[in-house]
Amino acid sequence: MRFLRAATALVLAATTAGCTLTAGEDEQSEGPTTVRLATHDSWAAPQEVLDAFEQQSGIRIQVTKQGDAGALTNKLVLSKANPVADVAYGVDSTFASRALAEDVFQPYTSPEADRGPQRYSIDPRHRLSAVDVGDVCVNIDTEWFSERDLPEPETFDDLADPRYRGQLVVENAATSSPGLAFLLATVARYGEQGWADYWQRLKDNDVQVVSGWTEAYTQEFSGSSGQGPKPIVVSYASSPAAEIGDDGEPRTKALLDTCYRQVEYAGVLEGTENAEAAGKVVDFLLSQQFQTTVADNMYVYPTRDGVALPSGWAKAAPLPEDPASLPGEQVQAGREGWIEQWRGLIEG
Numbered sequence: 001m002r003f004l005r006a007a008t009a010l011v012l013a014a015t016t017a018g019c020t021l022t023a024g025e026d027e028q029s030e031g032p033t034t035v036r037l038a039t040h041d042s043w044a045a046p047q048e049v050l051d052a053f054e055q056q057s058g059i060r061i062q063v064t065k066q067g068d069a070g071a072l073t074n075k076l077v078l079s080k081a082n083p084v085a086d087v088a089y090g091v092d093s094t095f096a097s098r099a100l101a102e103d104v105f106q107p108y109t110s111p112e113a114d115r116g117p118q119r120y121s122i123d124p125r126h127r128l129s130a131v132d133v134g135d136v137c138v139n140i141d142t143e144w145f146s147e148r149d150l151p152e153p154e155t156f157d158d159l160a161d162p163r164y165r166g167q168l169v170v171e172n173a174a175t176s177s178p179g180l181a182f183l184l185a186t187v188a189r190y191g192e193q194g195w196a197d198y199w200q201r202l203k204d205n206d207v208q209v210v211s212g213w214t215e216a217y218t219q220e221f222s223g224s225s226g227q228g229p230k231p232i233v234v235s236y237a238s239s240p241a242a243e244i245g246d247d248g249e250p251r252t253k254a255l256l257d258t259c260y261r262q263v264e265y266a267g268v269l270e271g272t273e274n275a276e277a278a279g280k281v282v283d284f285l286l287s288q289q290f291q292t293t294v295a296d297n298m299y300v301y302p303t304r305d306g307v308a309l310p311s312g313w314a315k316a317a318p319l320p321e322d323p324a325s326l327p328g329e330q331v332q333a334g335r336e337g338w339i340e341q342w343r344g345l346i347e348g
Contacts, residue, residue, distance in 0.1 A: 032060040035277045038085035038269075040072050041065045044297040045290065053284050059277050061284075068212065069095055069177040069264070077102045080270060087278040089131060089266040089285055093325070094180045096122060096265055097332035105267035108279050112286035116305035120263045122328050128265035131285045132300040135237040135323050136181035137259035138168075139252050141223030144231035153232065155257045156189050160201035169208040169220040169230040174339050176212040177262070182234045183342055184331065185260035188324035192334065199345055209346055223252040238299045241310070241317035250316035259323040264300065 032054055043065060054060045064085060066072040073095040076088055080102060091099050099105060105127035110117075113129055120130035138159065145152045153159055159168050171179030186195045208230065210216050217224050221233040223243055237259055240250040266285045268278040284290055291302040295309050301319050302309075 032058050033274070033277050034060045034062050035087060035274055035281050036062045036064060036085035037281060038064050038066050038072065038076065038088040038090075040069055040090035041067055042298055043090065046293055046297065049289060049293055053289070057280055057284070059280055061281060070175070070180065073099050073104075076104045076269070080104050083269040083271045085269060086272040086274045087266065087268050087281045089264070091128070091265050091267075092134075092177060092181075093120075093122070093261065093263045093265075093328070094177060094184060094331065094335075096128060096263075097328040098335070100127060100328070101332055103270055106270045106272075106275065108268045108275075108282060110279070110283050110286055112283050112304070115286070117286055117303040120303060122263075122265075128267045129282055129286055130263050130303045131266050132264045132294050132298070132303055133319065134262050134264060134298075134300040135259045135320050136178045136185065136234065136262050137237045137254040137256065137320065137323075138182075139221070139223065139233050139235040139239050139254050141221070141231040141252055143251055144222050154255055156186065156198065159207075159232065159258075160198065160205050162205065164205065164232065166206040166208075167230055168202065168205070168232040169210060169216045169228075170202075170234045171213055171216050172209055172211050173342050178213050178234055178236070179209075180335075180339070181260045181262050182258075183338060184326055185258060185324050187334070187338060188260065188326050195338075196341060196345060199342060203346060236299065237320050237323075238295070238301065238313070238317040241313050242299060244312060244316060248312075254317070254320075256320050256323075259320040261320075261323040261325040263303070 043063060050061055066075045069090055069092045073091050075084060076099060100123055107125045107127050109126040110129050117130040122128065140152055142152065153164055158164060170182055173179040173183040186198050190198045208220065210220060216233050217235050220228040220230045222228055222231045237254045240252045240254060243250055243252040245251045266282050268275055268282060272278055286304060288304065291304040291307045294300050294302050295313065
């Protein structure tokens with residue numbers, strides 16, 4: 001993917017050279033303005049892109065990682081009277097309703113939002129802007145099934161079939177963002193009256209529950225570099241793009257029937273004393289310059305129109321066309337009760 005990073009740097013250099021930013025130049029004469037960005041632990045962006053943004057805008061981004069999406073949201077809610085940052089990125093669609101209900105973010109409409117991100121808008125007050133899409137899906141190790149001449153599972157019901165007993169590892173819905181997304185996917189599939197029965201079937205079929213994605217994917221899943229014992233795992237639609245074999249073919253695939261739409265958002269935090277500069281950081285996260293980096297660096301899909309995906313993604317990691325989702329109001333109303341019921345079922 002080095003060619004993509006090089007191209008991005010050239011675009012940024014050209015943009016910087018062609019712009020006259022009086023405000024940024026005035027700020028740079030006194031040193032850059034620092035904007036604190038609270039984000040999740042999966043944040044990754046090329047330093048040259050951040051440096052180019054600082055040169056262009058006079059704004060330096062100071063990144064503070066706050067755990068996964070759930071931990072980040074919790075930290076933002078608990079600290080809203082004295083915000084830990086000026087802007088936040090990484091609150092996803094499984095937790096966004098909580099952040100909005102708690103008035104963590106202030107309204108801000110980015111001029112970049114009408115270039116694609118508006119498709120994922122969830123708030124009429126424009127407090128959140130969609131930065132990327134990272135659909136949660138069940139992944140399987142295709143080589144594992146081929147070697148054993150066992151048909152590959154395809155659906156939720158297949159995962160509870162005795163033929164696949166003990167083969168599935170999932171993340172804890174109470175502690176993990178993809179774990180919660182998978183729980184919501186089962187609510188969307190089986191309804192509020194049927195999802196618990198489905199999980200009882202998974203439990204009876206010896207599903208393994210671990211704390212988070214890293215343990216599930218890199219330690220337990222057989223299709224990852226960790227070479228664990230489980231051929232089925234809850235991960236992301238984009239994960240197979242990281243599992244290309246020596247023959248150029250993906251060694252894993254996502255089961256598109258199991259996907260749940262997960263969108264990550266950014267917003268200006270309520271209470272910041274640096275709202276104008278924070279808004280410019282949101283603009284940057286939606287810009288062509290940043291959006292071209294998200295697939296290569298964070299294995300998520302950009303929300304901006306016209307951003308090319310890395311070579312091979314069209315075959316190995318196509319964006320699901322019809323993923324499950326639940327309205328934010330339903331998630332907000334049901335999330336804590338569902339998690340508590342899920343915990344009692346799994347631990348009981």
